[in-house]
Amino acid sequence: MDLQRPDSYQGGAGPDFNEHVLHKTILVGDSGVGKTSLLVQFDQGKFIPGSFSATVGIGFTVSTGRYCRVRWLQNKVVTVDGMRVKLQIWDTAGQERFRSVTHAYYRDAQALLLLYDITNKASFDNIRAWLTEIHEYAQRDVVIMLLGNKADMSSERVIRSEDGETLAREYGVPFLETSAKTGMNVELAFLAIAKELKYRAGQSADEPSFQIRDYVESQKKRSSCCSFV
Numbered sequence: 001m002d003l004q005r006p007d008s009y010q011g012g013a014g015p016d017f018n019e020h021v022l023h024k025t026i027l028v029g030d031s032g033v034g035k036t037s038l039l040v041q042f043d044q045g046k047f048i049p050g051s052f053s054a055t056v057g058i059g060f061t062v063s064t065g066r067y068c069r070v071r072w073l074q075n076k077v078v079t080v081d082g083m084r085v086k087l088q089i090w091d092t093a094g095q096e097r098f099r100s101v102t103h104a105y106y107r108d109a110q111a112l113l114l115l116y117d118i119t120n121k122a123s124f125d126n127i128r129a130w131l132t133e134i135h136e137y138a139q140r141d142v143v144i145m146l147l148g149n150k151a152d153m154s155s156e157r158v159i160r161s162e163d164g165e166t167l168a169r170e171y172g173v174p175f176l177e178t179s180a181k182t183g184m185n186v187e188l189a190f191l192a193i194a195k196e197l198k199y200r201a202g203q204s205a206d207e208p209s210f211q212i213r214d215y216v217e218s219q220k221k222r223s224s225c226c227s228f229v
């Protein structure tokens with residue numbers, strides 16, 4: 001899937017950028033927030049209704065020998081400013097009983113997409129606990145993005161968009177509302193992560209600095225402006 005689209009960032013990759021490196025990206029969040037659905041939407045461009053179980057044979061099952069918290073992974077190539085960024089995306093199961101198995105996976109993650117469900121207050125309230133866990137087990141410079149998923153379910157919304165934004169600002173992370181059902185902002189979330197990782201890998205003194213939060217905000221404004229055109 002070629003995700004390149006016009007945007008404001010035109011910096012090239014520096015000499016150290018290695019397009020063959022896989023950038024490990026993990027989806028985390030409470031059970032049922034839509035992690036698998038988001039990945040399926042990104043991978044296949046479609047929404048498959050109903051919960052996925054750990055036994056559903058999509059992709060690649062990672063056996064831990066115990067409970068399998070990390071279920072499958074998907075390699076995706078995202079084209080950013082003409083360069084290929086390879087994301088190795090790990091889907092995880094949100095149930096509490098699998099959590100201890102996950103910590104090892106955080107350690108070498110370069111990016112984490114942290115999801116809550118805008119129709120589920122508990123999933124939003126648990127974001128702080130997820131962030132505490134991430135800060136404890138992940139690398140200090142891991143790229144984190146907060147996603148309020150199921151944005152299509154407006155009649156059942158209990159978490160306002162402003163609440164997601166406020167929480168994200170408090171932790172200094174970018175924020176998007178997404179819908180795995182309609183595809184809203186799904187590509188943008190992964191594209192922003194890929195751009196940040198590419199920027200970090202190729203950072204050089206003469207390159208304009210890239211700020212993922214500014215990028216996400218500018219793209220959000222662009223899509224809200226253009227959806228009315």
Ligand SMILES: Nc1nc2c(ncn2[C@@H]2O[C@H](COP(=O)(O)OP(=O)(O)OP(=O)(O)O)[C@@H](O)[C@H]2O)c(=O)[nH]1
Pocket residue numbers: 029030031032033034035036037038048049050051052092093094095149150151152153178179180181182
């Ligand atoms: N309307 C709507 N439903 C969604 C969306 N994302 C997921 N769902 C539904 O929410 C339920 C849970 O989705 P999953 O993708 O299985 O959630 P998960 O976070 O992977 O859950 P665990 O595997 O238990 O951690 C399913 O019934 C999905 O069809 C969305 O954006 N909009």
